[in-house]
Amino acid sequence: MSPELEIFRRNPSSKPKSKTPIVFVHGAFTGAWCWNEHFLTWFADQGFETISFSLRGHGGSGGRDLRSLASIDDYVEDLETVVDTLGQKPILIGHSMGGYIIQKYLEKHKAAAAVLMASVPPEGLLASNAMMAMAKPDLYLQMFWLQAIGPHTLLRDRLGRAMLSPDIAEDEGMIYFGRLETESHRALMDMMGANPVFLSQTDLPPILAIGARNDEIIQSELVNHTAKRLGADCILLDDIAHAMMLDAKWEKAASQIAKWLEKNVIEKQDSTSKKSAA
Template identity: 80%
Template sequence: MSPELEIFRRKPTGPRLCSHPIVFIHGAFTGAWCWNEHFLTYFADKGFETISFSLRGHGGSGGRNVRSLASIDDYVEDLETVVDTLGQKPILVGHSMGGYVVQKYLEKHPARAAILMASVPPEGLLATNAMMAMSQPDLFLQMFWLQAIGPHTLLRDRLGRAMLSSDIASDEGMIYFGRLETESHRALMDMAGTNPVFLSPTDLPPMLVIGAKRDEIVPSELVHRTAVRYDADCLLLDHIAHAMMLDTHWKKAADSILGWMKKNLADKDDKAEDKDAA
């Protein structure tokens, strides 16, 4: 049984652009708060119902005392719990680890669309960690210490610059950094290979894979590889870092996602879908 989850919702503030709500799934070390800074309101203002929630053990959700034991399947169960309250197939937006959760969810459930942002690739973290260890050994070591001790002041400079652009990393970005928390050891092991993704491109909803060209945590080549694996649309953005929803140029990512949704999730598609269901 899922613990009580922290959930945030925004209704469309103008004409509804799409009948399917957007559900945002956060990455490792964070919580629903990372979407609440900009994305939840931005997409509500554009005509979407928006929902963000904290995975068990994160943010204000229950289960903090057993967070280290939470699996990726547990996180998928949390997403199922939220989707079950909607009455509509969701548009899923998953960042980093949240993108991996989305992929695992899609193994068994339909969705109106899926957007993977700087996502852990379907093969998991092994390639990501190997590339980081070879090209950015100092960052690899700091990621290890983040998991071991949490967001310590000594980690802020290098790790902060990997997560956020330099013009925010030393300013309000440090406030964001201080809100990070350690991740479930079991979930990290799942993404290291103990719970791989088995997802066929033929069974997928419309999908966008979006990343940052100079992302040091999930390199752009892995973003592109994920898009090829799923035969999905791919966008790589300049002048933005890994934590795209919090970055100085967050609106560039939001605008790109909105443009893709307007092109691929037109109202006529929703009406046709509703007619078929009837």
């Protein structure tokens, strides 16, 4: 049973564009706050009901004392808890680890569509970690220390450059960095191969894999791989870093996602409605 979860909701600020709500799933080290900065309100302004939540042990959710023991399956259970309050299949948008949670959710559940932002690929983190260790050993070491000691100021410069583009305001970047927290050791082990994704392309909803072309954490090659593995569409963005929903050009990512949803969800729903009416 899930602990009490921190949940945020926004109703469409204008005429609803879609009856299908969007549920945002955050990545490792963060909480619902990463969506609340921009995406939650922006997509509500586009006509969607939007929901963000903090996984157990993160943000304002319960379970903090046992966070290091939480598994990816526990996080999937948290997502199930939130979706069950909606009474319908949502659009799922997940970042990094959140994209992996969505993939695990789709093993047993349906969704209207899924957007995987700089997502951990189906096979987990082994490939991305190996690529990082080879090409960016300083960043690889600092990711280790982030998990070991949390967001210490000594880690801010190098990790900050991997998470956010240089043109984002320094004070804003520092605020975001200070909100990071250590992740569940068990969940990280699950993504290192202990709990891989088993999905078949034959029964998946429309999926978009979107990434940053120069992402140092989830490399663009792996975004392409995820798209091919899942039969998904793929978009790579320039001039944006790993934390796309917080970066200076976050709206570029949001706009691309909204365009994709228009074509792959809204237009298909409208077409189905017209056929039903006829």
